[in-house]
Amino acid sequence: MKYLDEYRDPGVARQYAAAIARMVTRPWTLMEVCGGQTHAILRFGLDQLLPPEIALLHGPGCPVCVTPVELIDKALALAARPEVILASYGDMLRVPGTSGSLLSVKAAGGDVRIVYSPTDAAALAERHSERQVVFFAVGFETTAPANAMAVLQAERKRLRNFSLLVSHMLVPPALEALLASPNCHVQGFLAAGHVCTVMGFREYEAIAREHRTPIVVTGFEPLDILQGVHMCVKQLEEGRAEVENQYARSVRPEGNRAAQEAIRRVFRVSDRRWRGIGDIPRSGLALREEYQEFDAERRFPFVSEVVARESPDCISGLILQGLRKPRECPAFAAACTPETPLGATMVSDEGACAAYYRHRRP
């Protein structure tokens, strides 16, 4: 497939690994922000290609991992209502709430449906006018324009039975929160290429300057990630801390104006709780006042009574912040497995715990 296969060439990958090894003079700890990047690193074994001096920490950029347990519980409560069809991306179905997941609610009779696109969720509402369709709108800046478009489409078609349970996160505030924490030892970031395809990378320049940390906007294929690592390590070795764009085939400095416009029209920035990390001010999106009729938390006030509780022996927060490795968790591969996940980082294929469990050596 064009624009995929050429970036999966093992020979070129080994040349990149050699170029990195030639250049590196001391250990460096980098973080790849996006779960999709984590997936590529583990699927292609890129960590094994890199010289031992380079450590790659898995970042918080995975909606399954950071969606707060309160919102999972609200989705479970809504999905259990007879009048509701709960539409969701496939990623969220196995995520554990306080007790159970969307899959267990479905088995108990809840109408839970997987959608590929938010407009499919709006179409469900159009087809089932007698039911209340609630779309579990999770994701980062990349998915926000599509979720916004579903709202605009529903407004145009005057769909009274469509609403969103919104759990939208923004990357820059999360990076700031990570960098601000005293025991953060991340020295450079591979920023999420598709988030920056939408938002551009201007908003990262202040972070790189202020925290003297290089940030390289990086794609998702093996050669993208290896080039991203090379550019980031080169900056570190030369004492620079700038924003560079490795994924230029998709990312423009100003991003995608039309997509940003769609987000601005429907959403406003809001405070958000991140699972495992805690509350980060102005780190998410919420529906604007003029679109309140599409807010499932307003339409179904009972969901606010949900009392959420995190599993006490899950340290996914520390893992998400790169402060612990999955193997350092006592529950890892014991009480906590992909079949019996305690925290979200064991559910998502991108989650660091699931990735280590799947690809671990005995």
Next chain:
Amino acid sequence: MCLATPGQILSIHGDDLLERTARVSFGGAVREVSLACLPEAQVGDYILAHVGFALSVVDEAEARQVFEYLKAMGAG
């Protein structure tokens, strides 16, 4: 956090900006993708699609720089 797949636009339909869609080929399999966030997309362009929405046109020239950069490193 975002799986976006490159595909080629085969045809474009609809004139209302919000309703404009494209039939996009992903290795031969075809799916309809919304162009609501990519008004400048043309037939024949390669785009990156995420959850049924085109988010960028792949820049042909930039697409080769991953290899040019490496050559420059090799020479350096």
Next chain:
Amino acid sequence: RHTRILLAHGGGGTLMHQLIERIFVPAFQGQPAGPLHDGAVLELRDRLAFTTDSYVVNPLFFPGGDIGKLAVCGTVNDLAMCGARPLCLSAGFILEEGFPIEDLRRIARSMREAADEAKVAIVTGDTKVVDRGKGDGLYINTAGIGLVAEGVRISPAAVRPGDVVLLNGDVGRHGVAILAAREGFQIETRLESDCAPLADAVLHLLDAGIEIHCLRDCTRGGLATTLVEIARDARLQIEIAEAAVPVLEETRGICEILGFDPLYVANEGRFAAFVAPADADRALDLLRAHPQGAGAGRIGVVSPDPSGLVVLQSGFGSGRILDMLSGEQLPRIC
């Protein structure tokens, strides 16, 4: 003349007998076992392979096949994986009240075509009807009997270090063809299910004296799950070259959009064969010369390491360990 299944069709009376006379007898006519009543009596003398399976595919009709063809091929293939020559099948139908009779006729006909192609007979059957809303149109349960020739010992326990892993074609086609046909994903594709009977291809190898240690069809969970099961049971390590596993471009396209790994996507006409190294080249040539093996390839080898793991060599790092998924792959956005 009824166009839909009525509850009465399951009542054992005239309507049920009409159904049998009009649908099943014509479809399964000329089968050696004679009249259809409670059971077929067979005289057998060799070692017997016996299997059972149920079919609940949605949608019932899909590009490249339907639930009927799937039921026959799936049962035949389970027998073939024991190295058996499939002999006969049973077919139990659980019909939902209101199911169109013309669809049932179509399905019965395609079961007959698949049985003829696999040279097996459908010798006994049963029909039950459930209330509307209590079933998904139609479920089929089958059982199958096959004869295993003397000296044929095919199982994970027979796998030896050095064995070569052969695969008879491209993977992932069935799973994505079904998904694309399922309402809700709107993916247009020319891909068809690879659903096909594999017994002839296996017997083609056995009759040529190929030393086969283990066979397994790669259905739910795909090639990866099949290899993980065998590596565990054989307590040996299987090393697979990812580039050697054929995947059609269109299958990859759909997997990329949905975030699937084609190695974990279901097949219905693919099997992995663990063959003694000395016979590997000959087996591969024989397979490639067979209609069910045109795309066959050598995808890996068994190593003596008792890890019981499957290591996938992607050509990048030192290899990634394949594991079993906890459930079906779900389309993902991240």
